[in-house]
Amino acid sequence: MLNSCEEISQIKLISECFVTPKNEVESSNQPHYLGPIDLALLSLDQMQKGLLFPSKPKNIKSHLLDKFKNSLSISLVHFYPLAGRLATQKFHDEHAIWVYVDGSKGPGARLIHASVDDLLCYDLISSNDVHPIVRSFFDLGEKAVNHDGHTRPLLSIQVTELLDGVFIGFTMNHSIADGTSLWHFISTLSQIFLQLDDNYDGPKENAIMSISHRPIFEPFFPVGFGPILKLPFLEPNEFITPNIDIGPLREKIFDFSSTSISKIKIMANQECGLGHHTISSFQALCAFLWISVTRARNLEPDQETTFGVAINFRPKINPPLTGDYFGGFIKRAHGTCNVGELLGKGLGWAATIIHELIIGLDDKAIRAFLNRLIEAPFVVQPNMTSVYYQPNSLLIGGSTKFDMYGPEFGLGKAVAVLAGYGNKEDGKVTANPGREGGGSVDLEVCLRPETMNALVLNEEFMSFVSYI
Structure with missing residues (x-):
């Protein structure tokens, strides 16, 4: 390199x-x-x-x-x-x-x-x-x-x-x-x-x-x-921290076809017992990745792992706002559990946690958070973004709903969406729509080299990946 x-x-x-x-x-x-x-x-x-x-x-x-x-x-x-x-x-x-x-x-x-x-x-x-x-x-x-x-x-x-x-x-x-x-x-x-x-x-x-x-x-x-x-x-x-050295990272893009995601979703809904289609495709995929990365980290069962997802709260407040509102309208939802629980209880259990985190971020929760932030303003520091205060985290950003392949500038359809150095750290994942459409998803995953090595050697995880 x-x-x-x-x-x-x-x-x-x-x-x-x-x-x-x-x-x-x-x-x-x-x-x-x-x-x-x-x-x-x-x-x-x-x-x-x-x-x-x-x-x-x-x-x-x-x-x-x-x-x-x-x-x-x-x-x-x-x-x-x-x-x-x-x-x-x-x-x-x-x-x-x-x-x-x-x-x-x-x-x-x-x-x-x-x-x-x-x-x-x-x-x-x-x-x-x-x-x-x-x-x-x-x-x-x-x-x-x-x-x-x-x-x-x-x-x-x-x-x-x-x-x-x-x-x-x-x-x-x-x-x-x-x-x-x-x-x-x-x-x-x-x-x-x-x-x-x-x-x-x-x-x-x-x-x-x-x-x-x-x-x-x-x-x-x-x-x-x-x-x-x-x-x-x-x-x-x-309140401003200069750029810090986050150490070595590997960055890979994993493509999941709509067929693979559908299989993961079916597995999650069958295991969770909450009813058919309670768990969304995105929630199931996030749970699958959280389990796979946690296993690749080779952590002790009593260690903690945190899942976080950055959510656009425009449609969640009452009355809802459209995407035309320009600015920062994102809130992180996160939950923590023991590694032994996550790996032992399976995909449906993990997907249920993520499902509850997302639906729990409602108008009341968003307004309460903003009130706290206004009453005691703070500026997030770079070393706080890792799990947002916790080690062994997975933080999902981006969105599969953005029209990333629509802009063409007279050059035809793009063949890839790529990101720069910004906001990269161990456990940061960016979700993008797959180029082929139809519900496919590209996950840009940043991990420590030894963790990434273990992840790509995980046969179960790679069996759902279309290409990397």
């Missing part, structure tokens, strides 16, 4: 620029408020997701990049906070700060054009583990935490040329958006791209184009709170 220096040396920067909204946006002159979940993520990594396309135009500048730049400029009219920067107001007498987005601050969103020699799409797809060069397809491999949005772009897009294709990597600050909002933006950008003529640089009045869903900028606060939420700090070193 390449080391980090070799990875970056392979990437050639061709050009970069900053893009602002095509039209003046009156709302950008007002503060964009951050919700309590947004503020809690200031010390964590940004989101990084990218699409691999197995084709590229002969003249990539005129047929892709110029049009992409125009599309981005128009998209930022709708998603105007992404062109701004974070800003902080201090309240010295309270030893507190207020962090918000200043839409008039900074040069705009970053657009990078890069290339890599001697690399084919097949090299990325066929790599045994996630290819180490992928992390350099996002912001040229530069690392940052969300708080760095004070001086760095809140949105950065890198278009990297391969020998036979293009990788488009999106880096978005996680303190202003979650995965739902990230893919809302990417889908909108693609919609606008496909409506533009190749040489479009039209007048401002033509810049607003048809999009299917407009973002709504209303952070969610319980009644009586917001929109300003102060944090009990004054200086960044009180």
